[in-house]
Amino acid sequence: MPIHDRLRGDRVGSSGVDAERPHVVIVGGGFGGLTCARRLAKAPVRVTLLDRHNHHLFQPLLYQVATATLSPGDIAVPLRSILRRQKNATVLLAQVLRIDLVGRKVELADGAIAFDALVLAAGATHSWFGHADWAPHAPGLKTLEDALSIRARILRAYEEAEREEGLERRCAWLTFAIVGAGPTGVELAGALAEIARETLARDFRRIDPTQARVVLVEAGSHVLPSFPPELSGRARTQLERIGVEVRLAARVIGVDEQGLALRTEGGDPHARVERLATRTVLWAAGVAASPLGRSLDVPLDRAGRVLVEPTLAVPGARGVFVIGDLAAITSNGAPVPSVAPAAMQMGRHVAANLIRSFGGESLLPFRYRDKGSLATIGRAAAVAAYGRLRCAGPFAWLLWTVVHISYLISFRSRVLVLLQWAWLWLTKGRGVRLITSDPSSSRAAATSRSTPAEGTRSR
Amino acid sequence: MPIHDRLRGDRVGSSGVDAERPHVVIVGGGFGGLTCARRLAKAPVRVTLLDRHNHHLFQPLLYQVATATLSPGDIAVPLRSILRRQKNATVLLAQVLRIDLVGRKVELADGAIAFDALVLAAGATHSWFGHADWAPHAPGLKTLEDALSIRARILRAYEEAEREEGLERRCAWLTFAIVGAGPTGVELAGALAEIARETLARDFRRIDPTQARVVLVEAGSHVLPSFPPELSGRARTQLERIGVEVRLAARVIGVDEQGLALRTEGGDPHARVERLATRTVLWAAGVAASPLGRSLDVPLDRAGRVLVEPTLAVPGARGVFVIGDLAAITSNGAPVPSVAPAAMQMGRHVAANLIRSFGGESLLPFRYRDKGSLATIGRAAAVAAYGRLRCAGPFAWLLWTVVHISYLISFRSRVLVLLQWAWLWLTKGRGVRLITSDPSSSRAAATSRSTPAEGTRSR
Numbered sequence: 001m002p003i004h005d006r007l008r009g010d011r012v013g014s015s016g017v018d019a020e021r022p023h024v025v026i027v028g029g030g031f032g033g034l035t036c037a038r039r040l041a042k043a044p045v046r047v048t049l050l051d052r053h054n055h056h057l058f059q060p061l062l063y064q065v066a067t068a069t070l071s072p073g074d075i076a077v078p079l080r081s082i083l084r085r086q087k088n089a090t091v092l093l094a095q096v097l098r099i100d101l102v103g104r105k106v107e108l109a110d111g112a113i114a115f116d117a118l119v120l121a122a123g124a125t126h127s128w129f130g131h132a133d134w135a136p137h138a139p140g141l142k143t144l145e146d147a148l149s150i151r152a153r154i155l156r157a158y159e160e161a162e163r164e165e166g167l168e169r170r171c172a173w174l175t176f177a178i179v180g181a182g183p184t185g186v187e188l189a190g191a192l193a194e195i196a197r198e199t200l201a202r203d204f205r206r207i208d209p210t211q212a213r214v215v216l217v218e219a220g221s222h223v224l225p226s227f228p229p230e231l232s233g234r235a236r237t238q239l240e241r242i243g244v245e246v247r248l249a250a251r252v253i254g255v256d257e258q259g260l261a262l263r264t265e266g267g268d269p270h271a272r273v274e275r276l277a278t279r280t281v282l283w284a285a286g287v288a289a290s291p292l293g294r295s296l297d298v299p300l301d302r303a304g305r306v307l308v309e310p311t312l313a314v315p316g317a318r319g320v321f322v323i324g325d326l327a328a329i330t331s332n333g334a335p336v337p338s339v340a341p342a343a344m345q346m347g348r349h350v351a352a353n354l355i356r357s358f359g360g361e362s363l364l365p366f367r368y369r370d371k372g373s374l375a376t377i378g379r380a381a382a383v384a385a386y387g388r389l390r391c392a393g394p395f396a397w398l399l400w401t402v403v404h405i406s407y408l409i410s411f412r413s414r415v416l417v418l419l420q421w422a423w424l425w426l427t428k429g430r431g432v433r434l435i436t437s438d439p440s441s442s443r444a445a446a447t448s449r450s451t452p453a454e455g456t457r458s459r
Numbered sequence: 460m461p462i463h464d465r466l467r468g469d470r471v472g473s474s475g476v477d478a479e480r481p482h483v484v485i486v487g488g489g490f491g492g493l494t495c496a497r498r499l500a501k502a503p504v505r506v507t508l509l510d511r512h513n514h515h516l517f518q519p520l521l522y523q524v525a526t527a528t529l530s531p532g533d534i535a536v537p538l539r540s541i542l543r544r545q546k547n548a549t550v551l552l553a554q555v556l557r558i559d560l561v562g563r564k565v566e567l568a569d570g571a572i573a574f575d576a577l578v579l580a581a582g583a584t585h586s587w588f589g590h591a592d593w594a595p596h597a598p599g600l601k602t603l604e605d606a607l608s609i610r611a612r613i614l615r616a617y618e619e620a621e622r623e624e625g626l627e628r629r630c631a632w633l634t635f636a637i638v639g640a641g642p643t644g645v646e647l648a649g650a651l652a653e654i655a656r657e658t659l660a661r662d663f664r665r666i667d668p669t670q671a672r673v674v675l676v677e678a679g680s681h682v683l684p685s686f687p688p689e690l691s692g693r694a695r696t697q698l699e700r701i702g703v704e705v706r707l708a709a710r711v712i713g714v715d716e717q718g719l720a721l722r723t724e725g726g727d728p729h730a731r732v733e734r735l736a737t738r739t740v741l742w743a744a745g746v747a748a749s750p751l752g753r754s755l756d757v758p759l760d761r762a763g764r765v766l767v768e769p770t771l772a773v774p775g776a777r778g779v780f781v782i783g784d785l786a787a788i789t790s791n792g793a794p795v796p797s798v799a800p801a802a803m804q805m806g807r808h809v810a811a812n813l814i815r816s817f818g819g820e821s822l823l824p825f826r827y828r829d830k831g832s833l834a835t836i837g838r839a840a841a842v843a844a845y846g847r848l849r850c851a852g853p854f855a856w857l858l859w860t861v862v863h864i865s866y867l868i869s870f871r872s873r874v875l876v877l878l879q880w881a882w883l884w885l886t887k888g889r890g891v892r893l894i895t896s897d898p899s900s901s902r903a904a905a906t907s908r909s910t911p912a913e914g915t916r917s918r
Binding site (some may be wrong): 020053054055071072073076078079081085090092093094110111115142148156157162163194200202203204205248412415416419423429431432433434435436 | 512513514530531532534535537538542543544549551553569570571584604605607614615618621622659660661663664871875878882888890891892893894895
């Protein structure tokens with residue numbers, strides 16, 4: 001019996017959801033997919049939400065897990081518990097391999113699920129611009145696992161520096177490079193500078209963490225390139241004030257265990273190549289759409305996103321929609337950005353379009369309402385743009401705080417996040433400085449030490 | 460230059476700690492080692508604390524991380540931040556391979572550290588009674604990594620059950636066995652029963668989590684064998700009331716992916732062998748002392764613990780002590796139990812003995828003061844014994860709560876743990892139901908599915 005039919009069994013039947021209702025399958029429980037599922041709560045459909053993780057992740061605060069302020073449990077909520085009371089919805093933990101538009105089914109690693117309508121909200125992943133060999137040396141930040149592994153790398157770098165004898169090698173352990181000065185890169189750089197100057201300042205005996213270098217590398221000519229230029233300038237000033245070195249017009253042309261190779265362009269007519277010796281490189285530069293887009297066999301843009309119709313429908317495929325970071329669409333003459341509010345708006349829109357289509361009405365085009373842009377740099381430092389309003393500094397930071405708390409999905413998360421922020425504010429201590437990553441990363445650290453320390457005795 | 464000498468460099472020198480002071484090396488930052496380090500704060504010594512983790516772990520609450528109530532960050536504190544203000548102490552993240560009593564140095568994976576005095580507080584690890592092949596199917600609970608991996612296993616079992624078609628296989632996913640009915644086993648069993656009956660009760664569509672079986676297997680004739688017999692009986696009653704099946708006098712003779720083989724003894728003159736089909740077995744039975752004890756080359760007891768002198772010194776080795784779970788010692792005619800209060804008392808005692816010995820005084824023998832025994836079973840259910848006082852039920856539970864909160868080492872942990880417990884009490888929801896373990900465990904789950912689900916389409 002196919003899984004799809006199985007789902008009609010036992011408790012679904014008893015909960016009174018009609019198995020003859022159209023079956024809407026949503027792939028991905030991020031901002032877009034989850035919003036769409038919830039908006040279908042009262043629609044005469046059956047909803048199946050598939051995700052390869054069992055939780056919805058509040059990605060805008062993921063960098064705070066990576067920088068030891070928050071615990072994974074503070075910003076992730078089980079999808080099952082969010083949809084527990086929505087009787088027409090089923091959540092399945094499953095790895096989707098491809099979409100079969102002809103057979104109208106979703107193929108899983110261990111089965112298949114047929115759909116009457118499909119909402120593809122599979123998001124995006126990292127891209128190292130075709131340099132797969134850079135990936136192990138410059139991890140990106142998309143999942144909780146990524147965040148825990150980055151946290152362990154950062155903390156381990158200080159531990160290695162404390163035990164390293166050679167001055168040059170110690171400096172490489174105490175240099176942290178972030179590639180890409182979008183919001184994630186800026187937020188990571190700000191947090192890393194605070195870790196060095198405040199959190200760890202007195203924790204070590206041999207090294208002085210306040211001497212650590214945090215270098216933010218950006219190929220373009222501004223930090224936060226998607227923000228208005230005056231805010232980019234303010235953000236740069238704020239970053240430099242807390243000790244971040246901002247390297248603009250510097251393109252990464254190589255990444256290995258020992259550091260970065262950069263080509264700087266700047267005013268110099270001859271481009272220069274230089275090396276930055278660092279043992280910790282974080283990748284906040286490239287994003288590629290989920291490979292599931294390719295399996296639709298329809299036109300994609302350069303980043304692999306699906307070129308959807310104005311209604312968010314996939315051209316030529318009845319009842320199939322793409323939303324969130326996987327959708328390429330313009331609204332009001334500009335491309336819709338890959339941000340959480342856009343994904344949520346698309347999720348709501350597709351839910352409404354689905355209800356219209358099941359009622360025999362025609363689909364409406366999507367229009368993006370810009371909710372403004374926010375990025376935080378550090379303690380009481382942030383930038384905000386909303387329409388023609390711009391601000392930077394403590395007020396922007398307060399706005400950032402309020403917006404992020406209010407978007408958290410559960411009351412429990414709000415209380416926990418607020419509490420940890422209060423703790424950070426009052427003590428400058430980051431509470432979750434735990435190295436708990438998988439053994440493979442510690443093995444890597446152990447074998448990668450450049451010279452074996454001598455086993456000798458001193459007395 | 461040996462690491463030991465390096466530590467005298469830079470900031471140690473500048474913080475005013477005399478490099479000519481005797482060097483006390485403590486191996487292990489658990490209850491015993493950390494207590495000893497802190498007690499030496501004002502002693503005229505240099506202290507180096509070595510641990511392979513960067514944090515002190517509050518092990519008595521580790522089962523709550525495994526059962527999705529607490530986050531790792533709630534019960535673990537970086538050793539560096541605990542000892543930040545103790546100027547004569549240095550913390551190093553290091554893997555200790557063996558102790559060289561002749562050369563008077565600790566050998567690390569990447570170097571060596573000489574000592575004038577040594578406190579070995581390396582604790583204990585799991586023992587599967589010589590059946591190493593049981594380990595992958597019956598994980599034990601000692602580290603944060605163990606707890607996260609067990610949490611993922613438990614939650615994944617329900618996900619697999621929801622997707623499993625065969626009734627028998629579904630039942631095996633919904634059967635949870637805990638081997639060993641000491642405090643850890645009892646607490647795990649109680650929490651697993653609550654997860655099934657309360658936390659997940661309405662989360663699934665096809666399975667009914669309240670039908671899950673939780674089986675507590677114990678080779679002896681009582682649960683909580685170290686408690687007074689009447690409390691063992693009360694604990695058993697409380698466990699059965701919340702739905703735990705208690706199997707006493709049942710010895711595990713086999714563990715594999717499909718479940719347990721048990722030999723039950725009971726009243727039957729002929730011992731019987733039976734199988735329990737379960738996909739989730741947790742091991743709370745055997746404990747073996749750290750293998751570091753063997754490297755001392757002195758007499759050990761059957762569990763591998765070092766037979767120390769009444770002063771906690773290692774026989775024949777000047778200035779070398781063993782404390783905590785690695786020490787075998789009797790006090791007041793009874794063996795000192797492997798519990799946190801005993802380790803802390805030993806840590807304090809050895810610190811005092813070290814100070815006496817550096818002052819030319821003779822060592823004092825250790826005397827254990829029993830602080831009583833506590834174990835919790837579930838919501839308002841616990842047992843407590845203190846001297847001749849015994850209680851069970853809500854008062855014991857309140858006592859358990861107060862004692863555990865007060866023993867937590869940081870104010871931050873106390874607030875967070877209290878908050879999460881209040882959340883659990885009010886909502887019966889466990890906040891940290893995240894499957895975030897390493898990919899190897901999900902790979903294992905994927906390949907171990909007994910039959911491949913059919914890839915079919917339904918319409």
